[in-house]
Amino acid sequence: MGRPIKPRTVCSDIERTFVPEDGTSERVIRLTVEEYETIRLIDYAKLSQQACSDMMEVARTTVQAIYESARFKIADAFINQKTIVVKGGHYALCNHDAGVRHCLKNKKNRNKETDA
Numbered sequence: 001m002g003r004p005i006k007p008r009t010v011c012s013d014i015e016r017t018f019v020p021e022d023g024t025s026e027r028v029i030r031l032t033v034e035e036y037e038t039i040r041l042i043d044y045a046k047l048s049q050q051a052c053s054d055m056m057e058v059a060r061t062t063v064q065a066i067y068e069s070a071r072f073k074i075a076d077a078f079i080n081q082k083t084i085v086v087k088g089g090h091y092a093l094c095n096h097d098a099g100v101r102h103c104l105k106n107k108k109n110r111n112k113e114t115d116a
Protein backbone atom coordinates (compact mmCIF):
# COMPACT_ATOMS: atom_id res chain seq x y z
CA MET A 1 0.00 0.00 0.00
CA GLY A 2 1.44 3.38 -0.94
CA ARG A 3 1.59 6.40 1.26
CA PRO A 4 -1.62 8.43 1.26
CA ILE A 5 -1.33 11.49 -0.99
CA LYS A 6 -1.15 14.75 0.89
CA PRO A 7 -4.02 17.01 -0.13
CA ARG A 8 -3.04 20.13 -2.07
CA THR A 9 -4.03 23.35 -0.36
CA VAL A 10 -6.27 25.59 -2.48
CA CYS A 11 -7.95 28.94 -1.73
CA SER A 12 -11.35 28.08 -3.20
CA ASP A 13 -13.22 24.91 -4.13
CA ILE A 14 -14.35 26.31 -7.42
CA GLU A 15 -16.50 24.38 -9.91
CA ARG A 16 -16.74 25.90 -13.36
CA THR A 17 -17.39 24.85 -16.96
CA PHE A 18 -15.92 26.52 -20.06
CA VAL A 19 -17.65 25.66 -23.33
CA PRO A 20 -16.28 26.60 -26.78
CA GLU A 21 -18.42 29.33 -28.32
CA ASP A 22 -19.39 27.20 -31.30
CA GLY A 23 -21.05 24.86 -28.82
CA THR A 24 -20.55 21.82 -31.03
CA SER A 25 -17.96 19.99 -28.99
CA GLU A 26 -19.21 17.39 -26.58
CA ARG A 27 -15.68 16.28 -25.79
CA VAL A 28 -14.82 17.19 -22.21
CA ILE A 29 -11.50 17.78 -20.47
CA ARG A 30 -11.67 17.65 -16.68
CA LEU A 31 -9.34 19.98 -14.79
CA THR A 32 -8.96 19.26 -11.08
CA VAL A 33 -9.39 22.10 -8.60
CA GLU A 34 -5.68 21.93 -7.78
CA GLU A 35 -4.78 22.15 -11.48
CA TYR A 36 -6.97 25.25 -11.75
CA GLU A 37 -5.21 26.65 -8.67
CA THR A 38 -1.75 26.33 -10.28
CA ILE A 39 -2.99 28.24 -13.34
CA ARG A 40 -4.48 30.93 -11.09
CA LEU A 41 -1.33 31.29 -8.99
CA ILE A 42 1.40 30.85 -11.64
CA ASP A 43 -0.12 32.23 -14.86
CA TYR A 44 -2.58 34.77 -13.46
CA ALA A 45 -1.02 35.91 -10.16
CA LYS A 46 2.46 35.45 -11.71
CA LEU A 47 3.89 33.56 -8.74
CA SER A 48 6.98 31.39 -9.19
CA GLN A 49 6.50 27.63 -8.96
CA GLN A 50 8.27 27.82 -5.59
CA ALA A 51 5.89 30.49 -4.26
CA CYS A 52 2.96 28.47 -5.64
CA SER A 53 4.21 25.36 -3.83
CA ASP A 54 4.43 27.37 -0.60
CA MET A 55 0.80 28.49 -1.04
CA MET A 56 -0.36 24.95 -1.86
CA GLU A 57 1.79 23.33 0.85
CA VAL A 58 3.32 20.65 -1.39
CA ALA A 59 6.77 20.14 -2.94
CA ARG A 60 7.76 22.31 -5.90
CA THR A 61 8.15 19.18 -8.04
CA THR A 62 4.55 18.26 -7.23
CA VAL A 63 3.36 21.72 -8.25
CA GLN A 64 5.40 21.46 -11.45
CA ALA A 65 3.70 18.18 -12.36
CA ILE A 66 0.21 19.52 -11.59
CA TYR A 67 0.91 22.72 -13.56
CA GLU A 68 2.26 20.86 -16.61
CA SER A 69 -0.80 18.63 -16.62
CA ALA A 70 -3.08 21.68 -16.38
CA ARG A 71 -1.26 23.49 -19.20
CA PHE A 72 -1.50 20.48 -21.51
CA LYS A 73 -5.20 20.00 -20.83
CA ILE A 74 -5.94 23.68 -21.52
CA ALA A 75 -3.90 23.55 -24.75
CA ASP A 76 -5.76 20.40 -25.79
CA ALA A 77 -9.09 22.14 -25.14
CA PHE A 78 -8.04 25.26 -27.10
CA ILE A 79 -6.63 23.36 -30.06
CA ASN A 80 -9.35 20.72 -30.26
CA GLN A 81 -12.35 22.82 -29.12
CA LYS A 82 -13.06 20.76 -26.05
CA THR A 83 -15.17 21.76 -23.08
CA ILE A 84 -13.22 22.29 -19.83
CA VAL A 85 -14.88 21.22 -16.60
CA VAL A 86 -13.16 22.30 -13.37
CA LYS A 87 -14.28 19.93 -10.65
CA GLY A 88 -12.96 17.57 -8.01
CA GLY A 89 -9.40 16.52 -7.30
CA HIS A 90 -7.42 15.96 -4.14
CA TYR A 91 -7.33 19.16 -2.17
CA ALA A 92 -8.13 20.88 1.11
CA LEU A 93 -9.25 24.47 1.61
CA CYS A 94 -6.53 26.77 2.92
CA ASN A 95 -5.99 28.23 6.34
CA HIS A 96 -3.88 31.10 5.01
CA ASP A 97 -3.73 34.24 7.10
CA ALA A 98 -6.10 36.97 5.94
CA GLY A 99 -3.22 39.11 4.71
CA VAL A 100 -1.64 36.53 2.38
CA ARG A 101 -1.42 37.93 -1.16
CA HIS A 102 -3.46 36.05 -3.77
CA CYS A 103 -5.40 34.11 -1.15
CA LEU A 104 -9.08 34.21 -2.14
CA LYS A 105 -10.14 34.47 1.49
CA ASN A 106 -8.90 38.03 1.21
CA LYS A 107 -11.97 39.90 -0.09
CA LYS A 108 -9.90 42.28 -2.19
CA ASN A 109 -8.28 39.37 -4.05
CA ARG A 110 -11.61 37.57 -4.35
CA ASN A 111 -13.15 40.50 -6.17
CA LYS A 112 -10.16 40.85 -8.46
CA GLU A 113 -9.49 37.20 -9.20
CA THR A 114 -12.94 35.65 -9.39
CA ASP A 115 -15.21 38.42 -10.67
CA ALA A 116 -12.84 39.86 -13.30
Ligand SMILES: [Zn+2]
Pocket residue numbers: 010011094095096102103104105
Ligand atom coordinates in the same frame (compact mmCIF):
# COMPACT_ATOMS: atom_id res chain seq x y z
ZN1 LIG B 1 -5.68 30.76 0.68
